Amino acid sequence: xxYPHIVDVGAVTSLGLDWPSTWQALLAGxxxxxxxxxxxxxxxxxxxxxxxxxxxxxxxxxxxxxCAGLFDRLLSQAPATPDARIYASTNHGESDLLRSFLRGxxxxxxxxxxxxxxxxxxxxxxxxxxxxxxxGLHAAVHAAFDCADxxxxxxxxxxxxxxxxxxxxxxxxxxALGKQGARPFAADRDGLLxxxxxxxxxxxxxxxxxxxxxxxxxxxxxxxxxxxxxDPSGESLARAITMCLEDAGLQPEHVEAVxxxxxxxxxxxxxxxxxxxxxxGRAPLRVTSVKGQVGxxxxxxxxxxxxxxxEASRSGKLPPTVSRTGEQPDPAVVTxxxxxxxxxxxxxxxxxxxGGNNVAVLVGRRQHG
Amino acid sequence: xxxxxxxxxxxxxxxxEIQNGFGKLSDEERCEMFARCGIxxxxxxxxxxxFCALTAKAALDGAAADRARIGIISNxxxxxxxxxxxxxxxxxxxxxxxxxxxxxxxxxxxxxxTASAAxxxxxxxxxxxxxxxxxxxxVLMRAHQLLRRDVANHVVALGCCTGxxxxxxxxxxxxxxxxxxxxxxxxxxxxxxxAPDASPATGFALSGAMMGVERxxxxxxxxxxxxxxxxxxLISFPLEQPLSRGRAFSASGAVLCQAAMDDIxxxxxxxxxxxxxxxxxxxxxxxxxxxxx
Numbered sequence: 103x104x105y106p107h108i109v110d111v112g113a114v115t116s117l118g119l120d121w122p123s124t125w126q127a128l129l130a131g132x133x134x135x136x137x138x139x140x141x142x143x144x145x146x147x148x149x150x151x152x153x154x155x156x157x158x159x160x161x162x163x164x165x166x167x168x169c170a171g172l173f174d175r176l177l178s179q180a181p182a183t184p185d186a187r188i189y190a191s192t193n194h195g196e197s198d199l200l201r202s203f204l205r206g207x208x209x210x211x212x213x214x215x216x217x218x219x220x221x222x223x224x225x226x227x228x229x230x231x232x233x234x235x236x237x238g239l240h241a242a243v244h245a246a247f248d249c250a251d252x253x254x255x256x257x258x259x260x261x262x263x264x265x266x267x268x269x270x271x272x273x274x275x276x277x278a279l280g281k282q283g284a285r286p287f288a289a290d291r292d293g294l295l296x297x298x299x300x301x302x303x304x305x306x307x308x309x310x311x312x313x314x315x316x317x318x319x320x321x322x323x324x325x326x327x328x329x330x331x332x333d334p335s336g337e338s339l340a341r342a343i344t345m346c347l348e349d350a351g352l353q354p355e356h357v358e359a360v361x362x363x364x365x366x367x368x369x370x371x372x373x374x375x376x377x378x379x380x381x382x383g384r385a386p387l388r389v390t391s392v393k394g395q396v397g398x399x400x401x402x403x404x405x406x407x408x409x410x411x412x413e414a415s416r417s418g419k420l421p422p423t424v425s426r427t428g429e430q431p432d433p434a435v436v437t438x439x440x441x442x443x444x445x446x447x448x449x450x451x452x453x454x455x456x457g458g459n460n461v462a463v464l465v466g467r468r469q470h471g
Numbered sequence: 472x473x474x475x476x477x478x479x480x481x482x483x484x485x486x487x488e489i490q491n492g493f494g495k496l497s498d499e500e501r502c503e504m505f506a507r508c509g510i511x512x513x514x515x516x517x518x519x520x521x522f523c524a525l526t527a528k529a530a531l532d533g534a535a536a537d538r539a540r541i542g543i544i545s546n547x548x549x550x551x552x553x554x555x556x557x558x559x560x561x562x563x564x565x566x567x568x569x570x571x572x573x574x575x576x577x578x579x580x581x582x583x584x585t586a587s588a589a590x591x592x593x594x595x596x597x598x599x600x601x602x603x604x605x606x607x608x609x610v611l612m613r614a615h616q617l618l619r620r621d622v623a624n625h626v627v628a629l630g631c632c633t634g635x636x637x638x639x640x641x642x643x644x645x646x647x648x649x650x651x652x653x654x655x656x657x658x659x660x661x662x663x664x665x666a667p668d669a670s671p672a673t674g675f676a677l678s679g680a681m682m683g684v685e686r687x688x689x690x691x692x693x694x695x696x697x698x699x700x701x702x703x704x705l706i707s708f709p710l711e712q713p714l715s716r717g718r719a720f721s722a723s724g725a726v727l728c729q730a731a732m733d734d735i736x737x738x739x740x741x742x743x744x745x746x747x748x749x750x751x752x753x754x755x756x757x758x759x760x761x762x763x764x
Contacts, residue, residue, distance in 0.1 A: 147567045193579060200555050203640060212641035227754050229609060232547050232580035233598035240598055247616050268558050271567050272575030322622065324597045326588040329576035338594055456576050457585020459598060
């Protein structure tokens with residue numbers, strides 16, 4: 103399958119306002135947890151969050167709110183590519199707008215509500231995909247398919263979500279928030295950490311260097327089980343992973359690492375780990391999740407995972423998962439410091455969303471595909 | 472390439488002004504939709520999700536298919552805005568501690584396709600695509616792509632919409648008083664070997680769909696139904712169709728495709744190809760169909 107290679111990446115997260123600073127912080131195992139009270143947000147309740155520093159959160163007359171600001175920053179990091187198609191995803195990008203709706207819309211906001219989401223039109227029309235927390239990875243998949251089909255030679259994929267009152271209160275009321283952040287796969291994990299930020303990458307088709315990281319395989323499925331909970335059997339997630347491996351023409355033992363969805367919830371992490379153990383059996387595997395460090399980026403989470411997988415493959419370093427000192431949640435889960443993997447190794451990234459969408463994407467150097 | 476068969480489906484029954492999944496429902500009919508759609512807590516999801524589920528059920532009615540090989544793609548757009556508004560109002564009026572967490576999933580644009588997938592058991596994928604009048608062409612494009620790549624055997628492509636508080640509020644702010652139709656149109660797309668029809672060599676088939684800057688996609692095809700979105704939000708089209716009098720927003724492409732397919736079915740006695748397209752600014756959404764009577 104003639105999938106594209108990754109030309110460039112960008113990010114805006116609580117750990118850094120670009121990808122290099124975010125990546126260095128991830129490798130070092132740093133986490134940034136603040137509270138909504140620190141930013142005078144969502145009062146009177148105080149929620150632990152992982153927030154982007156100095157993000158302008160005002161909506162001033164036009165349709166631009168903090169999520170639009172994240173998209174602006176991501177697109178400014180992308181190289182000028184006039185012929186590139188843009189692919190995008192967000193969960194609650196518009197909820198900033200809707201809070202204004204309750205106080206009366208401006209005409210720009212009304213226009214935005216009717217069909218021109220956020221501030222992407224400055225770069226041209228974007229192809230939007232909505233699949234909840236798997237949306238960003240779905241958008242990347244569609245971009246990869248379009249590149250492979252010859253519809254475009256360059257694709258920019260961006261996904262972002264800002265702190266949203268809807269998501270913060272919703273997850274809190276569902277009892278899904280960790281009391282002091284998220285510790286994915288830890289035995290005493292107690293929930294997720296709301297995060298915000300965005301991820302972006304540029305796909306290209308054509309001549310590539312031997313160091314180039316490519317999409318190797320893609321798989322997807324849907325639980326069709328419950329509005330929020332994953333299917334406890336894990337059948338659907340396993341099917342997405344198997345489809346991805348088959349698409350790449352690889353066996354589980356050819357994959358060295360997984361950047362898991364790993365939100366830090368009791369149920370979700372248990373199901374995901376059980377599926378990985380089922381698929382990989384005795385084959386060695388290193389697993390990580392970055393949600394303990396940057397929080398859950400909602401619609402952008404899957405695309406950030408893809409960036410982590412690409413960089414891990416390129417550099418041979420897999421970032422650790424946040425855990426307590428001395429704790430070993432599972433032998434496969436990387437904790438403490440980063441794990442060394444073979445540069446160019448096949449690395450799997452996963453994303454799952456409300457309603458049961460699962461997406462699996464395998465990346466690495468071409469000889470693995 | 473294997474033929475991708477098309478079968479039209481409608482979420483509404485024919486009654487009064489309702490024809491072929493399109494029209495203006497009464498309040499009683501709307502309530503009935505919630506009751507029949509099969510989504511738990513359907514009212515929290517909103518009418519567009521109910522329409523999607525009903526249309527998906529109609530599309531798959533009688534189809535003996537492996538549910539793991541069925542996907543659903545619906546038109547994106549502002550359809551979850553009312554659920555999100557209700558959630559925000561609940562926060563304002565009752566406080567954070569008393570918001571019902573069961574209403575969170577409905578605030579997502581993907582709520583409609585995933586709720587529909589749960590109703591019909593579609594387990595290949597379920598997502599929404601696009602955000603404006605060209606969205607349904609993007610839905611068809613993704614469906615065609617995923618079928619060609621053998622990710623699924625069947626895809627239910629949904630074009631559904633209804634008026635909502637958020638939508639009407641936005642239109643009022645802009646000083647636009649156009650009618651917003653209720654629409655529940657779907658196309659079941661099936662890879663040839665999985666087609667539900669008894670005669671898989673006949674009927675409509677989808678040969679391709681696109682979204683881009685090409686003004687005349689598939690230039691060799693002479694039979695073309697080309698729509699154009701005006702500044703007033705209404706769509707001009709060579710056939711008589713309701714979008715010249717009112718709006719269906721991101722379901723518009725489904726209405727245009729249905730109108731064209733109806734015309735072909737009525738007027739063509741031999742096989743033909745035809746393009747259905749809509750132009751918005753410098754972007755064209757289009758689909759290439761074939762017909763074998």
